[in-house]
Amino acid sequence: MCNACLIENVRKSAMSRRGFFARSAAAGVAAVAAGAMAAKPALAQSTGKVVDLTWTLTPEFPTFDGMPGIEFAPDKDYAADGYKIWKVSFFEHSGTHIDAPAHFAEGTNTVDMLPPESLMCPLCVIDLKAKAAEDPNAMVEPEDIEAWVSANGEIPEGACVAMNSGWGAKMGDPSFRNDGAGNFAFPGFAKAATDMLLEMGVASIGVDTLSLDPGNSADFAVHYSWLPAGRYGIENLANLDAVPAAGATLFVGAPKHGGGTGGPARVMAVV
């Protein structure tokens, strides 16, 4: 099938889903989210190889505000107690982590309320490395989604769509977060792209950078539209070069603390 045909098919499919979402909207955000999260993990073709997409979280891990995202205090230790326990404190949006809808929209799903079905889903990876090498604030635009569909077929309903900007290679370097002049600079999603993914019934978006929006965003347009629509995000993904553009199954080990707005997660893929 030609690219134009494929894209037209996606548009038609999105149109029919748009009808579903319009109907669901009457029942509120939760119903819309549930509708978007009905994907069945596509595991039958799996080779069983596990790829860890999670960074190790330490006090040195880069954060949006530049402060340590996690702290450790000793609680029990081998010599005195016979075993060891840390008291761990973190700001929820640290490390490889979830943005739950409630991070930006009061009254929507907190992290413990994410439907388990949305945490095991097909993974679609959009390669933004060439664009990001030219522009540190490059964005996943609608044409990048269309190119992915042309190459790989329709994006499954309930999928996670992740941006691989190549930023993982910058981990540990100031350029992971800032440009040479000290301004935030990293790739993210354009709202026009996530609006398209909303209509396609995608359950979550992921980035290998600090934020769903690009570093130079003035309005957090993706945070303020994607999350209030009942979908979730994953920030600071690792190892996206080790998974294929299509065909992997994602396992999102979202934390389940009551009322949380997100938090460090264990994210793995089976390819």
Next chain:
Amino acid sequence: MCNACLIENVRKSAMSRRGFFARSAAAGVAAVAAGAMAAKPALAQSTGKVVDLTWTLTPEFPTFDGMPGIEFAPDKDYAADGYKIWKVSFFEHSGTHIDAPAHFAEGTNTVDMLPPESLMCPLCVIDLKAKAAEDPNAMVEPEDIEAWVSANGEIPEGACVAMNSGWGAKMGDPSFRNDGAGNFAFPGFAKAATDMLLEMGVASIGVDTLSLDPGNSADFAVHYSWLPAGRYGIENLANLDAVPAAGATLFVGAPKHGGGTGGPARVMAVV
């Protein structure tokens, strides 16, 4: 095949693995652990149904020491900041959580070092409900493992073996933790059983109670043998009635904070 033949086969298989472990031991605990964690997720037969085996973690969740396991402090809020973030503090061994080898054995794998392959594995569930209804400190004994093998076949290398004692039904009631006289009372594993599972190459054990050892344990014999052998544990599993004795694939979303001895995890199964 008759039960006796099955068990004999398991014993022979364990004998051959014993040779492997003896050889690996020269290379230290890490090598032994890696050897035990080579299982490939058995997903080909999956229906794709996701079962969440994780309790929501709140300050009211029962803990071993009776103190709150998690605390929340406001960091950012909608009205003042346009979005919400909590600062979350927890004692690592709270909620549905991992016991990493380093919880009881200095110098062994911390929670961030668990091989990802060991976090997606076949799940074997031993039904201990009848025994536990008679004795709140009932233990999974070698004969319970033998009975499971007779009914379900060999335990796959790299599997997680979980005890379903029915304790999940007591959540929220003092009897989840104590007997009528205020003594610790809940089911767990017997060391003779986990010694057998070590030889079988099992990667992890799980319980639906507060501890791998039963409540009346005086010596934490399982903690002090299973964890130092490089294997890990999962405590406070939920919903074990919703997964079959054999055939489910477990996804263990272990936390990945650097140097941790364990911590709250998102645990799900695909059946």
